[in-house]
Amino acid sequence: MSEAGLCWARLIRAGAGGVGNRVDELTALDSVVGDGDHGVNLVAGFKDVLARLDADHTMTAPQVLRATGDGLQESMAGAAGLLLGRFFVVASKAIEDRFDSETVSAVLSSGTAEIVKRGGAGVGDRSMVDALAPAATRARELTESGVSVAEILASAADEARKGADSTAVLVPRVGRAARATQTSTGKPDAGASSIALILEAWANEEARRTTDV
Template identity: 30%
Template sequence: MPLDACDLSQLISLCRAQIERHCEHLGRLDSAIGDGDHGANMKRGLEAVYRERADIASLPLPAALERIGLVLVMTIGGAAGPLYGTLLMELGRGLADEGGRADFAASLARAIAAVARRGRSGPGDKTLLDVLYPVQAEIARHAAPDRIAACARTAAQATEMMLARRGRASYLGARSVGHEDPGASSCALLAMTICQYFQEHTPS
């Protein structure tokens, strides 16, 4: 499904609303293994993107993704800003204006690799990568949006029993086990929101 300006504007609004709705929950997750500000940081970042949605939506998709990434880097703060920013800026750079779904999956894989390099982390380290990797795999398999959404939620939940190896949570050692990673949770929420939009707007 190609995205037009209306689609992109609506997606920005929906993602902002989803993060605002779960802001306190994300904060509680982060309080258990971090400094407790992930929800507030994500809310601030998505609100900044929302304020620029008209200008962003007027851009071609690759440029729009790069712009969103830059806004998130400048406004989220902490570790999440550079990671989400890297993901979207690299994805935008990798996409051709008229790329198909196979191109998107390949560009997403390269963007995720850039996030891994930026965070010096990988699968199983209890980060948002533990959602991004399986979601990309489902996209590459041409899975339906509802399947991708379910994959994202399951992947985030699976971080609960992982030992954190990166970030502030890693200082807790074994005590990080038993808590869902807040970055993985926010990533899943955003992925689920996007998938639901595609599910509802893709012609049958």
């Protein structure tokens, strides 16, 4: 893989591990108003993704993201797989073969915009957008200040976690959850929580890599 491709592949692998380590938590959250399969579906999707990354060691950064998107779309059931897959597919078209602050920001911004477009949810609708949108905004702000990738990912992950936690008091307005209940559940949205877990894993991986250099 290219140097940038390796960096992105490390993040993708870290995100897969972050989700896998908390699959029971995601299952419990999704069981509140959903089928309870969000965590299991994510694990299946990332298993496909990792197999694709292991099978091709010549990938560039855009190709790593494209493989991630394709794997998630093809191996995850339901709307979450489509939306997360589209996040990475569109992000792959928004970047060059680089791993820097501007590229990380572009991935978050372009991917989030695609999820908003495809899913129809906005901030406050109790969805993964509640975690993604503030993370993307913070990344964009910090990129303009010239900070490192590690700092951007750490701050983006913090914003994603705050956004995910905020969904506990929100009423679902889109998707299956909106049809299942018209009140807040007192528990964070599973989709938003999975985004927070992925970005936290990215931040931890980049912090570790930077420390080891």
